[in-house]
Amino acid sequence: MAFKRTNPLALAVLALLSERPMHPYEMAQTMRERHQEEVIKLNYGSLYTVVESLHKHELITASATQRAGNRPERTVYAVTDTGTAELHDWLRELIAVPAREYPRFEAGISMVGLLPPPDALAVVEQRCTAVDEQLTALAVLLERLAGMGLPQLAWIELDYRMAMLRAERAWLTWFATATREGTVGGYDHWEEHHR
Amino acid sequence: MAFKRTNPLALAVLALLSERPMHPYEMAQTMRERHQEEVIKLNYGSLYTVVESLHKHELITASATQRAGNRPERTVYAVTDTGTAELHDWLRELIAVPAREYPRFEAGISMVGLLPPPDALAVVEQRCTAVDEQLTALAVLLERLAGMGLPQLAWIELDYRMAMLRAERAWLTWFATATREGTVGGYDHWEEHHR
């Protein structure tokens, strides 16, 4: 059966191995150092599962089980030509085709009418401050990265996330005021239902 | 062990059962009719798993296995008091606390430097038009729902999604022009590397 593009961790593995051969644990370390784990969920169990799957589909090869000092054996992997092709094609797909991802917040906010208006207002305001904190944290991080001389292309995904967070904050602010002032469409029925 | 708030489908089940008792298949039908499946991933296999789990944790009760005509047996479920409490608390959490969800696009765009600039530009422009189409489709849907006399609160999650899509489109447009004109930070190195 063909390789399935489910776990993005496999994408990270292909990308790392297209730099140089590595063993799984080293991949994890490198992902940590580069803050890649911010963007792609890393987890040891999944890492080894994913590497094995890539190996089975011949997108990577187990080059050698070496041992340094008396450390346990380490299997070092390298990417194949098919693997590189898969990496590029997967990447193109990820960027070009928007995928339905069912964000939790959409599920939550779609049922906000089940909460009494004051409660709803409170939790929306909580989220608003949380998003604000994430925004300032991101701004600090960007400052630091730019200060280290890293080009914008190296942290382009943070730039994107920042734009999204700003938009979310704006929407939350709007919804909070609309709830507070009772101007959101259907407020009367909502308020009446919780009395 | 305590109930785990993993699958949002369980949230939908609790919400539906807090209207009236239903059997699983009826829940699915209702979700379809109300376009809830746009916001919460529905899938029969998961539905029965989730219902069983809720039942095990006594958040819902199996009221009666009735049979209409000669149809196969149907187990009708109803929500318990603990279930209602869980619903409200989960809802509050979903709204108040932003969750890391690792969107696929972030993973993709973070590695856009691996593609040659012309390829990158092409796929970003593809996404841009795709997002545009989603936006117009959403606008049509909103028009229809408002025309049916539904209050804004009934489709508040679509309002949110619209705001997010607009922000994404704006960012994509910016990135596309910055790539086309070579003004994105680190372009020289990028262009040089793919020659």
Place this chain on the structure above:
DNA sequence: ACCCATATACTCGGCGCCGGATATACGGGA
């Protein structure tokens, strides 16, 4: 020389999710 905290490197059992398979009933056309 000894000890323990930390780093290194991987393993494994369990569980949730998926989607295709199953089985029966109903309704409309030939």
Place this chain on the structure above:
DNA sequence: TCCCGTATATCCGGCGCCGAGTATATGGGT
């Protein structure tokens, strides 16, 4: 009356993911 497509309602085998567990090596403190 027969047939078959669609609706009803659920089941289940398999697989990917998770995170806690395991085992050894290194290095710094006393």
